[in-house]
Amino acid sequence: MIYGLPERLKTLRMQRGYSQRKAAGMIGVASSVMSAYESGDKTPSIEKLLVISSLYHVSVDYLLGVDKLDTHRMIDVSHLTDEQINALHTIIESMK
Numbered sequence: 682m683i684y685g686l687p688e689r690l691k692t693l694r695m696q697r698g699y700s701q702r703k704a705a706g707m708i709g710v711a712s713s714v715m716s717a718y719e720s721g722d723k724t725p726s727i728e729k730l731l732v733i734s735s736l737y738h739v740s741v742d743y744l745l746g747v748d749k750l751d752t753h754r755m756i757d758v759s760h761l762t763d764e765q766i767n768a769l770h771t772i773i774e775s776m777k
Contacts, residue, residue: 685746687721693737694719697759708732 694704705715708729717723725733734741738758742748758766 682721682724683745686724686744687719689744689746690733691719693739697737704736707736 694701699707701715701719702712705712708715709732710718710729714723718725730741730744734744740748756769758769761769
């Protein structure tokens with residue numbers, strides 16, 4: 682088990698208002714597997730960690746506890762199209 686991962690997964694899911702069933706479906710696992718991730722009985726594979734990080738718009742480092750989540754520097758792009766997200770990336774890159 683990865684220390685703190687179950688709590689981070691549950692918190693991120695609840696912040697978005699997803700049920701375990703909905704989140705599980707979105708990452709391609711059974712709801713019982715999602716429950717096991719959140720209780721610490723099972724650890725997601727690297728592939729699933731990548732899918733989860735994409736779903737919740739956080740880094741894998743954050744999920745693993747390497748980085749703290751800096752909510753002041755985050756932009757919620759969950760309601761944007763891929764084209765709009767790409768435009769934001771372009772703008773951000775031009776400012777570096």
